[in-house]
Amino acid sequence: MWANLSVPGHRVNRVSTTAAAVLAGACIAWIVGLFQWAPAVLLPRLRVRTAATPRSSPTDGINIDKLALLAKDFDTRYVQTGRVKGGLLAVVHCGKIVGVWEMGKYSCDTVFKFFSISKVFTAIAGLQLCEEKGISLETPISALVPEWPAKLRDESGKVLPPLLLKHCLTHTGGFSKALPTVHPLPSLREAELQRIKDQIRGQGRTPQTLREAVELEGQRPQIFSPGRHFNYCGVGSQLVARAVEEAFGMNIAEYMQQRIFKPASMDNMGFVIDELLSKNCVSTDYHPWVLPAVAATIPSRWRRMRLRITGLWCQLCGQKLVDNIKPAGSGVILPTKLWDRSLKFFHPDAGLVGTGADFVKWLQVMTGNGEQAEADRCQKVLSQFVLDSLATPITPELQPPFALDAPLTSNRLFPVRGDPVQRSHRPFNSFPGQQFSLGGCVITNPEKIGLPKRAEGTWHWMGFASTYFFVNPREKLSACFLTQLVSHRTYPILDELVTGVHESLT
Numbered sequence: 001m002w003a004n005l006s007v008p009g010h011r012v013n014r015v016s017t018t019a020a021a022v023l024a025g026a027c028i029a030w031i032v033g034l035f036q037w038a039p040a041v042l043l044p045r046l047r048v049r050t051a052a053t054p055r056s057s058p059t060d061g062i063n064i065d066k067l068a069l070l071a072k073d074f075d076t077r078y079v080q081t082g083r084v085k086g087g088l089l090a091v092v093h094c095g096k097i098v099g100v101w102e103m104g105k106y107s108c109d110t111v112f113k114f115f116s117i118s119k120v121f122t123a124i125a126g127l128q129l130c131e132e133k134g135i136s137l138e139t140p141i142s143a144l145v146p147e148w149p150a151k152l153r154d155e156s157g158k159v160l161p162p163l164l165l166k167h168c169l170t171h172t173g174g175f176s177k178a179l180p181t182v183h184p185l186p187s188l189r190e191a192e193l194q195r196i197k198d199q200i201r202g203q204g205r206t207p208q209t210l211r212e213a214v215e216l217e218g219q220r221p222q223i224f225s226p227g228r229h230f231n232y233c234g235v236g237s238q239l240v241a242r243a244v245e246e247a248f249g250m251n252i253a254e255y256m257q258q259r260i261f262k263p264a265s266m267d268n269m270g271f272v273i274d275e276l277l278s279k280n281c282v283s284t285d286y287h288p289w290v291l292p293a294v295a296a297t298i299p300s301r302w303r304r305m306r307l308r309i310t311g312l313w314c315q316l317c318g319q320k321l322v323d324n325i326k327p328a329g330s331g332v333i334l335p336t337k338l339w340d341r342s343l344k345f346f347h348p349d350a351g352l353v354g355t356g357a358d359f360v361k362w363l364q365v366m367t368g369n370g371e372q373a374e375a376d377r378c379q380k381v382l383s384q385f386v387l388d389s390l391a392t393p394i395t396p397e398l399q400p401p402f403a404l405d406a407p408l409t410s411n412r413l414f415p416v417r418g419d420p421v422q423r424s425h426r427p428f429n430s431f432p433g434q435q436f437s438l439g440g441c442v443i444t445n446p447e448k449i450g451l452p453k454r455a456e457g458t459w460h461w462m463g464f465a466s467t468y469f470f471v472n473p474r475e476k477l478s479a480c481f482l483t484q485l486v487s488h489r490t491y492p493i494l495d496e497l498v499t500g501v502h503e504s505l506t
Contacts, residue, residue: 046075047102062093063504070500071101074481074493079104083320083491084466085285086110088356088482091501095368095476097360108357111273111281112482113332115464118352119237120390123169123439125255125348126240127386130165133247137166137438144243147215155191155221165243167226168236169438170395174222175235180296181464181488182232186423187405189223202299209345210252214242229404230395230436232428234349241348253346261358263381264365264372269354271346275339280355284326284465287487288314289417291322294486321485350464356482359469363478366471391459391473393435393442406430411450413443413498414462417490440471443498451495452502460494468494475505 048071071089078084086104090097100108129135135144140162142150152160152174160174167173176191185193198204207213217235224231241252248255253271261269268277286294291311295304314322329337333347365372370382396402407425409415413434415427433448434441440459446452460470466487469480479501481493 046072048099061506062098063506064099066504067091067099075103084483084485086483090360090363091479092360092363092367093477095364095373097364100360105282108355109280110356111277111353112356112467112484113284113465114352114467115350117461117463117467118348118350120439120461121256121260121352122237122241122348124260124382124386125244125252126169127389127438128259129244129247131383131385139165141165141168141239145214145239145246147211147218148239149218152222160222160225163226168239170436171230171232171236172227172395173236174224174226175233176220176223177233177235180293181290182428183426184423185296187426191221191223196297199297200299207345210238210242214238224404230398230402230429231404237349251346252348263379264361265374266354266358266361269352269358271351272341272343273338273353278329278339281328281338282484283323283328285321285323285485286325287321287485287490288319289490290486290488359480359482363480367476367478387473389438390440391442391457392437393444394438395436398429398431398434398436403429413449413495414489416492417488451498454505455498455502458498462494466493468497470498477501
């Protein structure tokens with residue numbers, strides 16, 4: 001059932017300037033060659049699909065009117081104001097779709113880049129490895145990945161305890177790889193800064209495969225002993241993926257396709273998509289605030305300067321996003337098309353892409369006892385062991401002193417730009433009232449962060465381009481909000497999603 005719930009969008013406001021400012025702006029725009037005033041567009045109305053068959057009763061225990069208000073609020077505040085080009089809100093209960101709201105330019109058919117949500121699917125593959133091969137979480141990675149060294153060293157050359165599989169699944173490995181878009185430059189240790197300097201200078205070998213990337217990573221020093229701190233990083237996911245490849249004799253893309261996506265009827269999900277979906281690809285947009293951090297690791301000095309000037313100019317002009325950085329169809333990590341079958345390096349920490357409809361199918365599996373029910377068949381996708389492992393907290397609370405260089409924060413699921421934290425700290429390591437499981441962040445004290453009490457036990461994660469989801473196993477409830485804005489977590493969308501959906505429970 002379709003319903004129109006909002007008014008068309010309006011023009012993005014431009015800041016009035018003096019003649020001198022206009023002239024200066026024109027000169028900068030001519031030099032940089034990047035700026036183009038986006039024409040005012042009439043955004044499509046909010047479209048909603050709700051449950052149509054009373055027999056499945058997916059809305060039992062949920063106030064659909066409250067969800068509709070939540071969707072309208074997202075549309076009004078984020079889409080119609082030009083903060084994002086569109087969004088997809090979906091809510092699933094007991095394996096059944098309660099409703100899907102399509103906003104602005106995005107729909108169920110839109111191909112989204114999921115970035116760090118890829119880590120969750122890699123964790124699922126790692127948990128299946130443990131279950132099917134009888135591998136303990138205490139197993140050293142060097143026993144599972146042949147190119148990984150048995151002895152690790154820190155910056156001083158001191159030999160460290162072995163890296164274990166559980167460290168890779170909980171972001172406690174101590175890896176020296178860091179991104180300024182995740183952790184601020186002033187918070188990085190010398191080994192991390194050196195890696196960024198090497199990247200800017202173009203020094204070192206560029207890995208062509210996941211195996212080569214892991215081999216090179218093993219030659220780098222650790223910044224702390226494995227298990228000592230929580231520090232968000234993608235290297236652990238790469239090692240888990242390599243362990244899966246070695247154990248099952250196929251690359252991680254083939255494994256996920258055969259063991260996760262196909263059983264879940266997720267036909268349009270993977271590291272490479274069918275070229276027929278190219279028409280459904282959208283650009284990855286950037287908030288002006290994030291451009292300096294993006295520029296920090298680019299080798300070309302001219303490109304670094306252009307991005308920084310672009311970010312500054314867009315902020316001065318009041319632009320809410322920049323849409324010409326990654327055009328539609330461009331690769332997630334590498335400069336290839338999303339449908340380029342020559343891709344050999346599948347990034348298990350950030351490389352997955354797929355349609356919104358397929359992601360909703362995965363939410364159905366997560367709240368439907370690990371099963372995908374379609375038509376007259378019911379396919380088992382994930383075991384109870386995997387479901388429980390994703391939802392069971394393992395680490396201490398993700399706050400200092402356990403979280404490396406994390407500031408003391410409160411009242412947020414994720415840090416949001418504008419929170420009073422110092423640049424010398426790592427806000428992305430600080431998650432009050434939460435602990436990490438073997439693949440996700442679990443809300444253990446909802447009152448501490450201002451969430452409804454029924455959100456306790458919910459686990460969640462997000463992607464770099466503002467793709468958010470959560471799963472509440474106790475309530476058999478899940479939801480997502482998908483858009484494509486790299487924003488340095490500018491907006492508290494996840495907090496609003498978790499709160500709004502839980503408040504719709506009756």
